[in-house]
Amino acid sequence: MHADHTMGVVPMLRNVLFAPSIDPNAYVPVNPPPRIEVYGPAGIRTFIRSILNMTLTKTGEKYIVHELLRDEDVATPCEPPEVLHSSELVGRDIRCSEDGFWRGFTQGVGALGDVVVDAGPILHRDPCLGYIFREPEAPKRKIVILGDTYDPSPILPLCTSPSPSLLIHEATDAHIPREISPQNKRTPEVVLRTALARGHSIPEMAGEFAKTVGAEKLVLNHIGGRFPAPRHGRDERTHVIREIERQATEAWQGSAGGSGRYAMAAWDFMRVAVPAPPSMPPNETHPIESWGVDPSEGLVYVNNKRRKW
Ligand SMILES: [Zn+2]
Known part of the structure; x- marks a missing residue:
């Protein structure tokens, strides 16, 4: 609230x-x-x-x-x-049911079958919820959208089998090294302590949760006001956002980018397609290839892989 x-x-x-x-x-x-x-x-x-x-x-x-x-x-x-x-x-x-979850509290008709919505608690300094949008029948895509949290593990049972096609996890604060952000005076320990005290996450925590639930895609949102959106061109703001993505990616995928998958920091009006598996027939609403352009620089994301524009 x-x-x-x-x-x-x-x-x-x-x-x-x-x-x-x-x-x-x-x-x-x-x-x-x-x-x-x-x-x-x-x-x-x-x-x-x-x-x-x-x-x-x-x-x-x-x-x-x-x-x-x-x-x-x-x-x-x-x-x-x-x-x-x-x-x-x-x-x-x-x-909520006895185990504290709201399973299938509403559903709607999607392009490839019904979409069912669940909710469950996540840990923040006040009560907070995460939501799951899933297809119970083929192709069983699942989108997990978490609110503010320093630990979403209470909602874990809703996030596995199948694992999320897309996880949206907050990353409110982050330690940005001096080489990228010369005016930064906060140590990694101070950043982590502040984030936890306020009930929030750093990118590494988002990446770790994505790894725990086996998320196929990871988008970071709720990025704090100290990290403003990049303007056009490769300025410091851009490097800061790339560093936030790198930290989450490393916790999620091991060495950053080794798997070719990158965590993406959300921007206003970002679109992320969650394609049906290749075995499913593509249609106009669900193209097999998803892509998005980061307007701040020449980057394009194709199926969550970062490529030069
Ligand atoms: Zn918030």
Whole structure:
């Protein structure tokens, strides 16, 4: 529920749900289905409801919030009906199973079969969740998206067999050697201690978890503000980001790049394709070759392998 992960939800909802019609004769459907369904931890329903109410937001379409609740969590009431926002429908209170996981709490139709979503706890300084999107039938691709964490091992049982096609793991802080970042005064020990104290990871920890679960691809996100996005060209910022990727890659794959696989630091609007195995027929939505261009420099990633542009 930390602000850097939730403050964007309401602006996004306003866009998706549109403004109410100003035409007094406009058709108003009876019991319309929700336009969008939000899933999140305890409190996300109160958060969205409160901000919509306090900002006097009215929308044309309906939304619904389902809360993933641990044993000790208190659900946000949807009763009596007056407590709901005028655009809100009654959501589900989804309790975790005895082992603390939410397995298959929702599913949808994907291009090559159903996609099922699981969630489980990961360790941060406050309660935090990771999510798994998987195909239970062929081709059984699996995407693991973790929130803030200094140790995601509680969610391990959901991350294995099959292992993730793609793991997205935070790397908030990192030690950058003086040769790359001359103004850096922090030792590796200080960086690690600070990251752990704040409940976060360094690239090496992301790489180690990727190795533990046998991830086929690794993308690093939640990179701290002290490591700004590279501008065009090979400047210091670029070298810093490459170093963050190198550290994660080394922990994941052994000597960096030896396997030809690199961890990738995420950038805004990055796309990572997770292709079906070659035995599956390719289609337009799932090309066999995935690729992305790092706009900061002449790098292109093809199936997670780094090549010169
Ligand atoms: Zn965060």
